[in-house]
Amino acid sequence: MFFSLLWLSVMHCRIYTAVSPEKPTNISCIYYYDINITCSWISGRETHLNTTYTLIRKHYDDGIQQWINRDTCQSNNGSCAFFFPDIPYVRYCFQVTAKNTLNSSTTECVPMEMLEIEKLEAPDIISVEKIAGIKQLLNITWKNPTVVPERPLCCLIQYRKMHSNDLGNITDCTNHTETIKSYNLMDLQDFTEYAIAIQCKGALAKFWSEWSEERTGRTEEKAPSRKVDLWRVIESPQSSGNRDVHLMWKLLEEFPSSESIHGYKIWYIPENNASSTGSTRNTTDKKITLLLPGEAYVLSVIAYNSAGESPEATLRIPTIGEITSKHIDSVWTFTLRKKMIVTWEASSVNEYVIEWYKEWDSEPFNRSWQYVSNTTNWTFQEGAFESFICYNISVYPLFENKIGAPYSVQAYFQEKPPTVGPEPKADYLGKNEAIIKWNEINKKHKNGFIRNYTIFYKSKGGKELNKTVNSNVLQYKLSSLEANTQYSAYVIAANSAGGKSGNTITFKTSKFNKEDLLYIFISLGLCMLFLLFLGIICTLKKQSLKRVCWPDVPNPAKSIVVGSEDVFMCNSLLKQGQSEDGMVGSEDISVLEPGMPHENQTELLLIKHENYESDHTDTGAKDVPNDHKKELCNEEHEVVKSVSPSLPYIDTEQDLRSQILSAVKPNRKIYPVEKLEEDFSKPQFSPVQNSSSKDNENEDDEHTDFKEAATFNPYLKNSVNTREFVVHENLPDCNQNESRTQSTAPFQKNTAGQSYVTLDMFGLTIAH
Template sequence: MVEPRTWSLARAAMIILLLPRGLEQCGHIRLSAPIARLGDPITASCIIGQNCSHLVPDSEILWKLGAELQPGERQQRLPDGSLESTITLPHLNHTRAFLFCCLYWNNRLQILDQAELQAGYPPTPPHNLSCLMDLKSNNLICQWEPGPDTHLPTSFTLKSFKSRGNCQTQEAPILDCVPEAGQSRCSIPRKHLHLYQTMGIWVQADNVLGTNQSQKLCLDPMDVAKLEPPTLWALDPSSEAAPPPPNCLRLRWELWEPGQFIDQKCELRYQPQHGEASWALAAPLLPRTFQHELCGLLPATAYTLQMRCIRWPLPGHWSDWSPSLELSTAELAPVVKMDTWWRQRQLDPRTVDVQLFWKPVPLEEDSGQIQGYVVSWSPSGQAEAVLCNTSELSCAFRLPPEARQLALVAYNRAGASRPTPVAFSESRGPPLAGLHALGQDPHSLWVGWETPSPQPQGYVIEWGLGPPSPSNSNKTWRIEHNGSITGTLLRENIRPFQLYEITVTPLYQDTVGPSQLIYAYSQEKDPSLAPELHLKHIGKTWAQLEWVPEAPELGKSPFTHYTIFWTNAQDQSFSTVLNASARGFVLHDLEPASLYHVHLMATSRIRATNSTGLTLMTLALEESELHILLGLFSLLLLLICLCGAARLCCGPRKKNPLWPSVPDPAHSSLGSWMPSIMAEETFQLPSLRDPSMPPIAKITVLEEEEKKPGPWESSDSSGTCGLPTLVQPYVLQGDSRAASTQLQPQSSPSNQVLYGKVLGSPTGSGPGHYFRCDSTQPLLGGLSPSPKSYENLWFPNSPLGATEAPSSSQEDDCAFGPLLDFPLLQGLQVHGVEELEGF
């Protein structure tokens, strides 16, 4: 048995013999093509030689493309004993990649061989081939565009040959021109060219996948000649020639010396040095002329000029633009009119201090630049006297007493403008009807006015910083020549958050109107604080308030109005609005000894700002005033009571009292129960034949004041049993139609019982009359039951409405019994019968 130490040594020796380098020499890769078209398939095979196969007889050959394993197609043993594996890549999508043949050995993937794969495209035909003959270097320079990238090394060759006519025949080849690496242009030296002879030119592109050519050019090298640009010069003025007009420039040029024998034409372009104007081409220049006058330019302006030339009339290429030439046009006398304005101050009766302002208004597009202004006047018979010569737009001087009109001119080195007359008009025109101003934005102000009558010819608007800036300092002004306008927007010299003083003056024919002044902020800030509210005086029903507004702050909106709010202890709110000039206010109609909360709100054009709140208590009434008020209240209450009592006492008695007046039965008599009829009362009694007349359950006898004895003892047709006059009215006055009909008692015990009053006279011969009473009071209860609804004075055994008279034995009962048994009279001891007998 082999010892472990001996086995380890043998294993180490085998590893040393089978190093990876020895394995790499065993395999070899063969490719169908090392360079393929991008996307095309490619085939490879890996062969392990016979000398290495005995080491790995059963091993599998693996493939890797880059870092990815690829499955092989087949693996076989060749007749010579070597082992072969084949792989086909259907689409080679890598422009460059490495293919590895591998084998697992000692649990590791070992590379046996590798091969580089390349893929790309065949070259496309080069295009846009163009050539020009550089006469300065005498080389024919051609350039082209190579086309898309092939991903493979591609070479370009400029090929040419000499020919005649239209290059259909090739006479002699010209040496090929190979450009530098990465270049797409190539030059053919002059020594290989034949000028004024045609030649054919093309470009050929080559790589491993193919060859392609561009279209052929057939040209004469001189037909593509490019000249050098000319040289520009300013034309020197001569004493004989007149100077150029102010808007013109004169120049000359010299052609490139080697090309002077070539006929050519040139182009001239120009542009102002200052500004953003683009280049402008001059009119076509005549051939073989070497000077030109360029007109239509701005006076007193510097211009940049350039020129280029081309072979003419034969074909050729334009030269590059020449180096720039800078020239300036001459000045033009100013062509302007003047807008003028002035301010005057009378120093003494013969001396007037005048400050004159003016603004030049160009009358033409090219009016010429202005160097200065002259203000003068012409005394009669004397030379012109200059009052002011300045480059500013204003001038101050003392006006001579005899001067009524001045002249103002603008001048430069080319001359002076036409004089503008300045007349000092008196202020006798009508003023503006109204003036207002408003800040539109941080850098503009809108000023408006109402047109006076008659309409002015124009307006002068002046504006500048308001107080605390000095008056008339740095003021800006302008004239509006349209007299029908009612406002204008001021944008010049306007800064945000500034107070401006604006003056508008109407202009009339030969006179002016008085100036109107207004202040406005260009942009206003919020007011910082509202005025603080103070209590000045207070009373029982009033309170006097006051406040002191802050001084106007620069750039802050002034207050337009104030609003005072006050609230009482019951949260009832009141308010009032005051204008901005108010400095105090009195609260009226307050309650004595009451608490009020007051605050002030100040409002501007920007927003409203609240002041601090104020709490106040009105004064209480004094003790004497309370006594007076209580006394007056007591007198009023007493007067109301007296009036009510007088009405109750003096007014007529009501017919239906709220409750019946029932006397004490123990101290009453039947006579005292009988109320006397009022003389002034007149009753309208219903007809006794009224079918709707209900039966009467209560009869009240109304006595007349004067009672005369009459034949009441005699019997009448009504069948009253010969009752005395007092008792007779108690006889039932029933319905005559019910005499023959026995009435049935009503089933409902809750029926109401009606009462009535009987009007009768003991002296009258006719029957008594009655009328219903409004009362529905039920009959009083007593020892005997109350009569039924169909009963009145008779007992239940007496039928209702009996028409026969009672017997003589019942006469006394007929007279007095029913009275004693009447429910209202039960339990009473009736007195006064003797009084009845006296009748």
């Protein structure tokens, strides 16, 4: 345990070895005039002990011709100073001794001349003034530093234009020792403000004084010597035919500063009207907007000050719709060593104007331009373009004092990924497809040319898919999607420096697409039309459809075969067709075939009714009681015009007509229908006699075998043993509140397709 702690202590401790000091080197001294002498040296290696440094100053004694110690100073670092006034101008040498507890070390004595190591105080500038009548000159007056004894001095004059870092230096060394000194600074720019500073030193000294405080002065003003650099931007013509022309200009690099210009004169005149004096405008700005007609104009701009005017700069404004030939074939831009370089191909042109401005900046006066000649490439000065901003660059050819059609390109000085991504939205959602739309990124946020868009999408819990489209595409149709499924999607816009994604959206596909819904709606519409058409058919053909689809089963309870004398009197057919002996003639019975049309049945009944009316009017009236004769003899009769399937009937075999005739003719009478019991064996009523006994005798001779036993008819089966006749409420009073019971006639059982006779035919017409 002890050895472990000892080992750790040794590992965490620094063990130093003390050494003797090395001999200091590189001794140098500066004499700050009338302040002190400061010497410095390089101490050498670290001794790890307290070391004392002693600076020894020796002067040379010419009498004994040797160095004599004058004084010393001590310090613990690499410098030491001797203070004024004990600093005579004599020849000195300096040496340094380094000493610690182990040893000491002394340098050689280094001789130094006081005039060589002195550093004077900074001079004081008294004035900086122009001299009237002398151009491009400033007179500078300053006070030299005081020195004893007096000796020649050298002064360095530094000058620069205000708001510029370009410096100029002039050195003035004279043998004169005057305290006040002046100097004429020449070859300056006219009416330009300059900043002046001065520093001085002794003629033999190595060290310059500090710079004086800056003083400013302005040169003499003179008339501008160079014309302005003029350019224009022409707006689209207005409905009135006029157009706005934006003029802008700048001073050339060699031109004096803007303070030398008092204003500008703008003169414009129609090109084809030389006799016109034109119009003049004055401004103190470097821009102006003119409203000019559609014809060609010549513009001139002159800068002026109190000393005179500059040469005029001229520019031609073309007519509206003027077509000029293209002299620029192509333009390229690229960046090299942090500079934008523009190169182009042209023919028969030596002068050009290069114009550039930010793509999103619509302010005409924010455009920059440069005139170039005898070259087809140009390097923009550093700082002319900002990074991550798109610029429109145009090259205009100049020929015959005209400006030709430009060739324009877009360029970025430097690109980076877009600041924001596209904001997508889902549109036109279908069953298996959706359209993703997005807006173009704002020009300020593109930071480079957008090369493509990539759409990433996936279903919930599914694999992410992507589609890439060109930069000019702002929507994409996603296909092969699952129906009724939720999807998420986002879009990435990419340039050469990288990409940026926008927000993620979610959308859900439809259960049905438009085609499915169209088919459904069409099917429903067709069904509704079919049902409507069917309803109309059923309404119009109600009776026909009812006879075909739902034939009425006759109700035996409503079947009338025989009745009381009063009932037959009210039934016009039976009443008028009865003979004196109460029998019904066979010619009064109508037998209807199964396929006979409804209209034929009606016509047949009407004919029978008319025959009965004409043949038996007297007979019917004769048998009617006195109290009912008025009603029965009424001239108005109501005729049933159709035989409804709902009327009671009795089916017979297919030869029913012949059976009826054979059964009726022998005796000229119809026997009463007997009431059926469960075994159909017991007759209940008396036969109904026909009114014509003569016909019964003739028919009785022909049909003597009408005595067949009645068979059971299921259509006439009913548990009710009696039949009660329901008389219509509009019948004569003789039929009201009367009921008759009758038996079912023992006719043969009906079969499918056989002819039938409705027994209600005997009472179709009712007299009122």
